[in-house]
Amino acid sequence: MTDSAPRRVRVRAPELIGKGGWLNTGGKQYSLADLRGRILVLDFWTFCCVNCRHVLDELRALEQKHRDTLVVIGVHSPKFVHETEHEAVADAVERYGVEHPVLDDPELATWKQYAVRAWPTLVVVDPEGYVVAQHAGEGHVHAIERLVTELEAEHAAKGTLRRGGGPYVAPQPEPTDLRFPGRAVVLPSGNLLVSDTTRHQLVELAADGETVVRRIGQGSRGSTDSTWVRSRFNEPQGLALLPDGSVVVADTVSHCVRRFDPESGRTTTLAGTGFQWMRGDDTSGPAREVNLSSPWDVAWWEGKVWIAMAGIHQLWTYDPAEGTVRVAAGTANEGLVDGPAAEAWFAQPSGLAATPDRLWVADSETSALRWLDRDGVVHTAVGTGLFDFGHRDGPAGQALLQHPLGVTALADGSVAVSDTYNHALRRYDPATDEVTTLATDLREPSGAVLVGDDIVVVESARHRLTRLRLPAEAAGAGAGAHRTQCAPTEVAPGRLRLDVTFPAPAGQKLDTRYGPSTRLLVSATPPELLLTGAGAGADLSRTLELNPAVPEGVLHVSATAASCDDDSSVEYPACHVHRQDWDVPLILTESGADRLPLVQAGLGA
Numbered sequence: 001m002t003d004s005a006p007r008r009v010r011v012r013a014p015e016l017i018g019k020g021g022w023l024n025t026g027g028k029q030y031s032l033a034d035l036r037g038r039i040l041v042l043d044f045w046t047f048c049c050v051n052c053r054h055v056l057d058e059l060r061a062l063e064q065k066h067r068d069t070l071v072v073i074g075v076h077s078p079k080f081v082h083e084t085e086h087e088a089v090a091d092a093v094e095r096y097g098v099e100h101p102v103l104d105d106p107e108l109a110t111w112k113q114y115a116v117r118a119w120p121t122l123v124v125v126d127p128e129g130y131v132v133a134q135h136a137g138e139g140h141v142h143a144i145e146r147l148v149t150e151l152e153a154e155h156a157a158k159g160t161l162r163r164g165g166g167p168y169v170a171p172q173p174e175p176t177d178l179r180f181p182g183r184a185v186v187l188p189s190g191n192l193l194v195s196d197t198t199r200h201q202l203v204e205l206a207a208d209g210e211t212v213v214r215r216i217g218q219g220s221r222g223s224t225d226s227t228w229v230r231s232r233f234n235e236p237q238g239l240a241l242l243p244d245g246s247v248v249v250a251d252t253v254s255h256c257v258r259r260f261d262p263e264s265g266r267t268t269t270l271a272g273t274g275f276q277w278m279r280g281d282d283t284s285g286p287a288r289e290v291n292l293s294s295p296w297d298v299a300w301w302e303g304k305v306w307i308a309m310a311g312i313h314q315l316w317t318y319d320p321a322e323g324t325v326r327v328a329a330g331t332a333n334e335g336l337v338d339g340p341a342a343e344a345w346f347a348q349p350s351g352l353a354a355t356p357d358r359l360w361v362a363d364s365e366t367s368a369l370r371w372l373d374r375d376g377v378v379h380t381a382v383g384t385g386l387f388d389f390g391h392r393d394g395p396a397g398q399a400l401l402q403h404p405l406g407v408t409a410l411a412d413g414s415v416a417v418s419d420t421y422n423h424a425l426r427r428y429d430p431a432t433d434e435v436t437t438l439a440t441d442l443r444e445p446s447g448a449v450l451v452g453d454d455i456v457v458v459e460s461a462r463h464r465l466t467r468l469r470l471p472a473e474a475a476g477a478g479a480g481a482h483r484t485q486c487a488p489t490e491v492a493p494g495r496l497r498l499d500v501t502f503p504a505p506a507g508q509k510l511d512t513r514y515g516p517s518t519r520l521l522v523s524a525t526p527p528e529l530l531l532t533g534a535g536a537g538a539d540l541s542r543t544l545e546l547n548p549a550v551p552e553g554v555l556h557v558s559a560t561a562a563s564c565d566d567d568s569s570v571e572y573p574a575c576h577v578h579r580q581d582w583d584v585p586l587i588l589t590e591s592g593a594d595r596l597p598l599v600q601a602g603l604g605a
Helices: 050-065 086-095 109-113 141-158
Strands: 021-023 039-045 070-076 102-104 121-125 130-136 184-186 192-196 201-205 212-216 236-241 247-251 256-260 267-271 284-286 295-301 304-309 314-319 324-329 349-354 358-363 368-373 377-382 388-391 406-409 415-419 424-429 434-439 445-451 454-459 464-469 480-483 489-491 494-501 508-510 518-525 530-532 535-537 541-546 552-565 575-588 595-599
Touching: 021 086, 039 050, 039 141, 050 070, 050 141, 070 086, 086 102, 121 141, 130 141, 130 595, 184 236, 184 445, 192 236, 201 236, 236 349, 247 295, 247 304, 256 295, 295 358, 304 349, 358 406, 358 415, 406 445, 415 445, 415 454, 424 445, 494 552, 518 530, 518 541, 552 595, 575 595
Parallel strands: 039 070, 070 102, 236 295, 295 349, 349 406, 489 575, 494 595
Antiparallel strands: 021 102, 039 121, 121 130, 184 192, 192 201, 201 212, 236 247, 247 256, 256 267, 284 324, 295 304, 304 314, 314 324, 349 358, 358 368, 368 377, 388 480, 406 415, 415 424, 424 434, 445 454, 454 464, 494 541, 508 552, 518 535, 518 552, 530 541, 552 575
């Protein structure tokens, strides 16, 4: 290292191992030795995770700017059983426009070697094969970009930097009318409008659900309001018909809610600025002046547009009369907590359906079906938490779903659930409090819409709409139950030291102008797991007391830190808020650890 090079901790990077092999490399398998001389950013992600998808979008500009020195490698590390399937990973890579190599690691071998504990986590490896930084959560790309610039200069001077084209090989596009569609609605004309998510378009189909009438949008990423030919979308998902016959669109990656008028063919923006909502941003106000975060679905209920804000685990509303948006339910903490809307916790709400007295919610990360009543209280019909899922029919208290993305109100007061990772259409009947299976062998159903006596299912991973007759005979299904693939951490009962590592990124300093710059929130499922240590505080280290009478559970940790650019010549430096949530499964054993380190940024101790 030269005298002028920054002094930083370096740890030899473990090998990249994944039983599923490599994607986006033209069939070539890679080792760290093959990539020596390049700066690597390893992105540990799983395709169910909306925060992981935020990071995919953050990385695009970094990859483009440093394309001759930097190689981003996605290390797919599954949570749900469905995510261990190689075909599903390959679908997700195409679905979300991942334009870098991806290592499919279904057994979490590389995840464990790098001691990763959260989705997403970014690890930086220098050209000599040493880990030099690790960041958990989203919003760290500005710090990584600074580090990459430093590493380029340092290793160019040492002669250890290798420039040139990377290992990414684009797959051949498939000639299908739809590509990973998200939702469908019936237009007043009787035609169907479908969000063609991966191609960034809306597609109008004839009533047969197959014949293409027109495509709305240019088919490239963007957020352009214009005619049906010139408008642009960015991975649109949810659709809802408004009373005036127009369609409201959850334009997910543009962080906007749009409106499409089938009569004029024009698209306009109702809500959102195009920038992602970050902690500290406004939570209400003029709709075009407030940031949103990955709106995934929309529904018309009680005179407002309700928005499933998957990116921050909340429900918002858009009031067309006032032109305003506001948070309607959820604290932005991730989990399953019922009660008054302002106190409830959601986990990536992704599907909405309205009935006169209820707003139904497919809460995907808790594999739950939830509902909001007209008094503003959140209830859970099916589901128990972040780490229990499967395919089990029967009484709702024992039934299991696996990452549902859609819910559809049926005429008899029951609802059909697009049980996405079980490849099934399920039904919940409030009158009997029972869950049954309507159909199986539906490849990643993401939504459904009623058409007369039929239900038309959006088979996202088969790139088509499938028409089923209602009512249908219940299909047989196994009573399987699963827990997350994330291996539980063995800890000793009694005192447990929790340490969250967050040094300010290079070129920044912790922002203490208005008090402590950090906040730590700790809770547990079940709550009895924690005898002491639950609650909020400023210190990122805390001693917990684990209940020896509770053999296992999940520790929920949320860390927030604020930093500002450290440049005395700038009167108003840019400031940044960093947040990461961990849900750490614990097993209590006498031989377990008495310290739990979680790395939000840096390398930890």
